[in-house]
Every structure is written in C-alpha cells, then in structure tokens.
Amino acid sequence: MAETIKQQEQAHLDVVIDKIKIAQAKSQERIDNAKSDESGIRNNLVNELRLKTDSYEGIMETGLSVHQQQQQLNERQNSWQHATDELNTLKKMEKTPYFARIDFHEEGEPKTEAIYIGLASFSDEPDRFLVYDWRAPISSVYYDGGLGNVTYQTPDGEQTVNLKLKRQFQIADGKIKTVFDTEEAVGDAMLLDALSEKSDTKMKSIVTTIQKEQNQIIRDTKSDLLFVQGAAGSGKTAAVLQRVAWLLYRYRGKLTSGQVILFSPNQLFNDYINQVLPELGEQNMVQMTYYQYTGHRVPKLSVETLAQRFNEDYSPAEERIDSLKGSLAFYNAVTAYANHLEKEDMIFRNINFKGKPFFTKEKIHDIYYSFNENYRLFNRLDGTREQLIKLLNRRISSEMRAKWVEQAVQDLSTEEMNQMKGEDPKEIEDADKEYKFYARKIVMKAFAPIRQAVVRNRFLSINGQMIHMLRSIPAIINLDDYGITKADWKASVERAITELKQAKLTLSNISPYLYLYDKMTGHKGEKEMRYVFIDEIQDYTPFQLAYLKFSFPRAKFTLLGDLNQAIFTKENSKTLLSELSTMFDPEKTRVVQLTQSYRSTEQITDFTRHILVNGEAVKAFDRNGALPVISVQPDRQATLNRLIKQLKENNHEKETTAIIGKTLAECRNLAKALHDAGVKATLIQSENQRLAPGIIVVPSFLAKGLEFDAVIVWEASDQTYHDDGERQLLYTICSRAMHQLTVLATGTLSPLFDTVPTDEYVRE
Numbered sequence: 166m167a168e169t170i171k172q173q174e175q176a177h178l179d180v181v182i183d184k185i186k187i188a189q190a191k192s193q194e195r196i197d198n199a200k201s202d203e204s205g206i207r208n209n210l211v212n213e214l215r216l217k218t219d220s221y222e223g224i225m226e227t228g229l230s231v232h233q234q235q236q237q238l239n240e241r242q243n244s245w246q247h248a249t250d251e252l253n254t255l256k257k258m259e260k261t262p263y264f265a266r267i268d269f270h271e272e273g274e275p276k277t278e279a280i281y282i283g284l285a286s287f288s289d290e291p292d293r294f295l296v297y298d299w300r301a302p303i304s305s306v307y308y309d310g311g312l313g314n315v316t317y318q319t320p321d322g323e324q325t326v327n328l329k330l331k332r333q334f335q336i337a338d339g340k341i342k343t344v345f346d347t348e349e350a351v352g353d354a355m356l357l358d359a360l361s362e363k364s365d366t367k368m369k370s371i372v373t374t375i376q377k378e379q380n381q382i383i384r385d386t387k388s389d390l391l392f393v394q395g396a397a398g399s400g401k402t403a404a405v406l407q408r409v410a411w412l413l414y415r416y417r418g419k420l421t422s423g424q425v426i427l428f429s430p431n432q433l434f435n436d437y438i439n440q441v442l443p444e445l446g447e448q449n450m451v452q453m454t455y456y457q458y459t460g461h462r463v464p465k466l467s468v469e470t471l472a473q474r475f476n477e478d479y480s481p482a483e484e485r486i487d488s489l490k491g492s493l494a495f496y497n498a499v500t501a502y503a504n505h506l507e508k509e510d511m512i513f514r515n516i517n518f519k520g521k522p523f524f525t526k527e528k529i530h531d532i533y534y535s536f537n538e539n540y541r542l543f544n545r546l547d548g549t550r551e552q553l554i555k556l557l558n559r560r561i562s563s564e565m566r567a568k569w570v571e572q573a574v575q576d577l578s579t580e581e582m583n584q585m586k587g588e589d590p591k592e593i594e595d596a597d598k599e600y601k602f603y604a605r606k607i608v609m610k611a612f613a614p615i616r617q618a619v620v621r622n623r624f625l626s627i628n629g630q631m632i633h634m635l636r637s638i639p640a641i642i643n644l645d646d647y648g649i650t651k652a653d654w655k656a657s658v659e660r661a662i663t664e665l666k667q668a669k670l671t672l673s674n675i676s677p678y679l680y681l682y683d684k685m686t687g688h689k690g691e692k693e694m695r696y697v698f699i700d701e702i703q704d705y706t707p708f709q710l711a712y713l714k715f716s717f718p719r720a721k722f723t724l725l726g727d728l729n730q731a732i733f734t735k736e737n738s739k740t741l742l743s744e745l746s747t748m749f750d751p752e753k754t755r756v757v758q759l760t761q762s763y764r765s766t767e768q769i770t771d772f773t774r775h776i777l778v779n780g781e782a783v784k785a786f787d788r789n790g791a792l793p794v795i796s797v798q799p800d801r802q803a804t805l806n807r808l809i810k811q812l813k814e815n816n817h818e819k820e821t822t823a824i825i826g827k828t829l830a831e832c833r834n835l836a837k838a839l840h841d842a843g844v845k846a847t848l849i850q851s852e853n854q855r856l857a858p859g860i861i862v863v864p865s866f867l868a869k870g871l872e873f874d875a876v877i878v879w880e881a882s883d884q885t886y887h888d889d890g891e892r893q894l895l896y897t898i899c900s901r902a903m904h905q906l907t908v909l910a911t912g913t914l915s916p917l918f919d920t921v922p923t924d925e926y927v928r929e
C-alpha cells in the first residue's frame with residue numbers, strides 16, 4: 166500500500182481523534198455538572214429533613230418536597246449515567262475509532278461518499294457522522310460482498326449502492342499499523358491475523374472480521390426460527406453474540422437486554438462469553454442454563470444435572486424410555502393428557518384446618534367439574550378458587566360461634582385486644598358487638614392459611630398428577646412402537662415415585678413435570694421475552710425445545726448447534742432437525758449452514774473432522790500449524806511423564822493448555838498426580854468455577870463451547886473411548902484446540918482414531 170495513502174488516512178484519523186477528545190471533554194463536563202447538582206440536591210434533602218420533622222405539617226411538607234427532590238435526583242442520575250456511558254464509549258473510540266472505510270455511490274446522488282465504520286457511531290455535529298456504527302444499515306455492505314452493486318436492508322426496505330472501495334485498518338493507540346484495500350468480504354489477511362491470536366479466558370468480539378454468512382445470521386429480522394447448524398469452531402457463538410448486539414441497536418427503545426435470553430450449556434461458558442456484549446457497548450442479555458431455568462421453578466425438588474446424567478449408566482430399556490420422554494410424541498401426549506383433565510381425572514388434595522379436612526378433595530372435585538365443558542383448565546381453576554374463597558367467607562360467621570373461638574376471645578390479653586383495635590379502629594357499641602369483633606378477627610387470622618392454600622392452588626397435587634400421567638401413558642402412546650415393554654414402563658414409573666418421595670426428579674422428568682403443571686394452572690409463559698437463543702442445541706431434546714417454545718410464546722428463536730457434537734443426546738440429535746421443522750412455520754424458518762471452521766489450524770481441523778465418520782463438510786481455514794501428535798505409552802507413569810514434558814513445551818510457548826479428561830473422576834486423579842509432581846494446574850470441577858490462565862484440567866462435559874491454545878486429550882485409550890457412540894464426544898474434545906493438539910494414551914489407542922489418515926498426525 167502506497168505510503169501516501171497511509172499518511173492521508175493517518176491525517177484523517179488524527180482529525181477524528183481530536184474531535185473525539187473534544188467530545189470527551191464535553192461529556193466530562195456534563196458528568197461533573199450532574200454530580201454537583203446531585204450533591205446540591207442531597208444537601209438540601211438532609212437540611213430539610215433536619216429542619217422540618219418536628220411538627221406533623223412539617224413532616225407532610227417535607228414528604229412532598231423530598232419526593233420532588235428524589236425525582237430530580239433520579240433525573241440527574243440518569244443524565245449522569247448517560248454521560249458516563251457516552252464517555253466510556255468515547256474513551257474506547259479514542260484508541261481505535263474505526264476499523265474500516267467504504268466508498269460508495271448512491272444512485273441519484275452527485276458524489277461518491279466515504280464513510281468510516283467503528284464500534285459505535287460518532288458525530289461532531291448533528292447528522293454529521295465521522296464514524297458509523299458497525300450495526301448501521303449501510304455498514305452491512307462492508308461485511309457482505311465485493312465491489313460493485315450491492316444491496317443492503319434498511320428499515321424502509323432494500324437499497325442499492327455501487328461500492329467503489331473497501332479499506333481495512335489495523336489501528337492501535339491512535340496509530341494506523343496497516344491499511345489494506347480489498348475486494349473480498351473481509352480480507353483473509355485481517356482474519357488470519359485475528360485468528361492467530363492467543364486464546365483468553367474470555368471470548369472476544371469479532372466485529373472487525375465478521376464473515377458474509379455470519380452477517381446474514383446477525384442481521385436476520387424475518388425468521389421466527391433461525392437455525393444455525395455449523396461445524397465446531399465455525400463462529401456460531403461469536404455470530405450470535407454479535408446478533409444480540411445488533412438487535413439491541415436495531416430495535417433501540419423497543420427492545421431491552423432483559424427481553425433477550427440465551428440458554429447456554431453451562432455456567433462456565435456463561436462466564437467465558439460475558440465480556441463480549443460489554444465490549445460492544447451493550448448490556449448482557451439474560452443468560453441461563455436449562456437446568457437453572459427449570460430448577461428455579463421447583464426450589465424444593467432436586468433436579469438431576471446434565472453432568473449427573475452424563476455419568477449415569479442406563480440399561481438399554483431405560484435409554485429407550487429416556488429417549489421417548491425427550492420426544493415430541495411425548496410432548497404431544499402430555500398435551501393430550503392435560504386437555505383430558507378438562508373432563509376428568511384431576512387429582513385434588515384436602516385443605517385441612519386444625520388437622521381435619523376443611524375442604525375435602527371430593528368437594529373441590531365437584532366444584533372443579535361443575536363448570537360447563539367449555540371451560541378450559543385455567544378458567545376451571547380460577548372458578549374453583551373463587552368458589553372456595555366464597556365458601557370460606559361464609560364459614561367465618563358459623564366458625565365464630567365455635568367453642569375454640571369463644572375460649573380464644575376469653576383468653577385475649579389487654580395488649581392483644583388493643584392491638585386488634587389498633588388494626589381496625591372503630592367505635593364498638595356494646596358487649597355483644599365487641600365479642601363479635603374479636604371473634605371475627607380471631608377466625609380470620611386462623612383462616613388465613615386456608616385462604617393462602619386456596620390462592621396458591623395447594624388443593625392441586627402436581628406430584629400425584631405427574632404419577633397419574635406417567636401411568637396413563639401406555640393408553641396414549643403405543644409403547645411397542647418405541648420398543649418399550651409395559652413392564653419396563655411400569656418399573657420406570659415406580660422409580661419416578663420413589664424419587665419424588667425423596668424430592669428428586671430426573672432430567673427426563675423435569676420438563677414433562679413443569680409442562681404439566683403449567684397446563685394445569687394455565688400458566689402461559691413469559692410474554693415479554695422477545696428473543697430466545699439456544700446454544701448447543703444438539704444437547705436438548707425435542708421435548709425441551711417444545712417446552713421452551715411454549716414458555717416464550719412471543720419470542721423469535723435462534724438455535725445454534727452442531728449435530729456432530731451431541732454429547733448428551735446422541736440418538737435424539739438426528740431426529741431433532743425434522744422434529745424442529747414441525748414446531749415452527751416453515752415459511753418463517755431459515756436454516757443457515759456454516760461449514761468454515763475458524764478456531765483451529767488447518768492441521769487440527771483436518772484431523773478432528775476425520776474422527777467423524779459421516780460428519781458433514783467442515784472446511785479448514787487456511788492457517789497453518791504443527792500436526793497433531795498422538796503418543797501412546799506403555800504405562801500410566803510414562804503417560805504422565807509425557808504429559809509433563811508437553812506442558813513444559815506449551816508453557817514455554819506461553820500457551821494456555823487444557824488437559825481434557827473424559828470424566829470428573831479421571832480429572833481429579835490427574836490433578837492430584839500433577840500436584841504431586843509439582844506441576845501447577847487448575848482443576849475445573851464444577852461449572853461454577855472460573856476459567857484460569859495457564860494449565861487447566863477439565864472434564865469433557867464442561868469443555869463445551871470453550872477453546873484453548875493447546876489441548877491435551879488425556880487417556881484416549883481403547884478403554885476410555887471404545888464405542889462408536891463416543892465419536893462425537895472425542896470430536897468435541899479435540900475441536901477445542903486452536904493451535905496445538907496432543908493425544909495421550911496408555912496401552913492401546915482408542916480405535917476411534919482409525920478413521921484419521923496417518924499423514925494427518927505424528928505418531929510417537
């Protein structure tokens with residue numbers, strides 16, 4: 166690139182930076198003003214409170230003015246917050262105001278226009294933008310294609326411009342390091358540079374190098390279901406976080422970060438990605454795991470975690486039952502069962518009072534089924550509650566004459582009487598009225614728990630209903646079709662009963678349980694939620710997805726997954742896509758396939774993709790590194806020594822290394838052995854821990870979605886990974902590596918590597 170262009174661009178950059186500095190000073194001034202205003206108001210508040218609180222009028226007057234001042238204070242704080250946010254953005258922009266420039270000619274306009282694109286927009290005068298936000302409609306052109314005529318979407322429809330120049334910058338601390346002009350979407354040189362960087366304990370944004378197909382995912386507004394199927398490392402997570410930032414910009418004022426929810430595989434992953442949005446100047450969306458989402462609704466039950474399920478050894482019959490419970494057929498069966506409760510079979514519990522039934526279940530049953538048959542479950546429940554409260558109110562007068570009440574009135578102390586009068590001050594004319602006054606109070610208080618039980622639907626029995634539902638399944642679903650015998654099913658129901666008695670629920674039961682409960686109580690889901698993102702979709706069952714769709718009825722869904730990485734739900738993953746297509750309107754469904762893998766070097770991508778037998782196309786990105794190494798040692802000590810040698814090399818290269826073991830038990834053993842050998846390593850035992858720089862030891866099920874400079878697969882022997890069902894797991898583990906991959910095994914290597922051509926690795 167001619168030096169003159171660089172110089173010209175540097176001159177332009179200098180001008181922009183100067184203006185940013187001026188804007189910073191103005192922002193700072195606003196912050197200072199808001200601050201001094203605020204402390205003025207605060208002082209005033211304190212003085213007024215001190216002066217005027219000695220008389221009743223004084224208190225009233227102060228109350229009013231305190232309220233006004235509190236309001237002023239809030240306004241000042243808002244403007245202070247706004248100015249602070251602005252200043253933070255400007256500070257970021259001062260170092261790197263933009264990363265690209267495009268020159269284009271819009272039809273009908275006299276001149277070609279040049280704009281610069283950065284993390285946020287910046288204007289020195291109203292409508293004079295020195296930098297455009299990367300999310301502005303026109304910026305799309307930068308990511309989308311080559312030079313020439315290009316169209317882009319605006320809120321008012323499609324626009325076409327003739328793109329004449331596309332220029333990329335690498336700027337650090339206000340100085341242009343490199344300038345490239347490119348005809349491609351985003352030049353490979355820039356991407357290569359980004360991908361060669363070392364990994365971090367926090368994911369970074371990809372805003373400067375978003376690829377064309379990722380841009381389509383980011384800017385999609387039409388789909389109700391956007392399904393992104395992409396190979397490991399193809400940037401699904403990266404793209405989707407950019408998408409959240411884009412949506413918050415596109416619908417500014419209408420959409421808040423609280424109306425966007427991301428379901429992620431585990432807490433560790435949440436932590437890994439939680440800097441991306443703040444880096445883009447946005448607040449994080451709601452982030453949750455499915456386990457947290459369901460668990461918080463049943464605080465008294467202990468729900469099985471994915472990790473527990475992963476370690477569970479199911480018999481083939483249990484596997485079949487588990488897989489049925491995860492299916493859409495089962496979801497439909499629960500729906501059918503719930504609908505049938507409109508007619509019969511709702512189970513009720515007595516509401517007791519002083520150890521005896523106050524409302525018997527029979528009575529409640531009669532009320533519940535007394536409404537005409539058009540009543541849906543929710544109206545029925547509503548009607549029943551209303552009726553029960555009415556009955557309860559009627560019982561107050563008769564109960565007032567009960568012996569225990571009489572006794573209680575006699576036993577009242579003066580203090581208690583005064584307190585009751587204080588709660589309800591009025592004239593009481595005679596002794597009879599006085600008795601009734603106290604008796605009513607006492608009965609109302611005693612009835613409060615009954616009232617509460619009615620209001621809270623305590624007369625329903627979700628546990629009983631769940632069991633009844635499970636028992637009814639053979640009448641709704643033909644179990645033979647799923648290879649399940651009646652006896653096997655019965656045994657599984659018995660297990661569920663035992664578990665419920667111990668306040669436990671398995672992962673396969675929690676979703677049907679909640680869905681049934683929602684249907685029984687007419688819970689219609691969270692209507693405010695507008696966008697639901699689900700990462701690692703292959704680990705969800707169709708039932709869970711259907712339940713999430715039911716739970717967020719107004720939301721658009723973006724689902725990300727790699728069917729090759731289904732480590733928890735191997736069988737289901739194949740049917741997932743076809744089942745998904747029945748849940749959403751095909752007209753509003755868009756499936757995007759990402760095949761280019763960005764995470765790993767070409768050598769690692771080629772190696773890992775051969776672990777899969779029938780995996781879809783995974784294209785390696787042209788970034789070179791060392792061949793993966795497979796080292797098989799005769800005994801465990803030798804493997805440990807080989808590991809330590811590798812760690813030393815990696816440390817020397819300043820690489821973060823993850824040693825990934827299959828199970829937590831295996832990882833614990835290894836961490837101890839390393840500790841005994843004097844090697845410093847952090848063991849990640851639970852998703853609630855944080856990633857640490859340096860060496861970590863992590864079990865396979867927690868490594869989902871993460872990436873590391875170097876990965877060492879610990880104990881990939883034939884004993885650990887033997888059957889075909891473990892291919893996907895092994896693929897997921899190996900595909901976490903960015904720059905270097907080492908596979909260690911003791912004895913005999915897992916046969917799952919047999920499919921990898923021998924020239925794709927070094928065998929020691």
Ligand SMILES: Nc1ncnc2c1ncn2[C@@H]1O[C@H](COP(=O)(O)OP(=O)(O)OP(=O)(O)O)[C@@H](O)[C@H]1O
Binds near residue numbers: 374402764
């Ligand atoms: N356009 C891009 N520019 C720069 N880096 C990118 C781009 N796309 C992806 N990457 C990088 O590639 C790596 C993998 O991306 P990401 O984790 O989003 O992939 P994924 O598809 O979610 O992977 P997996 O399914 O294996 O978890 C990340 O380091 C990400 O920053």
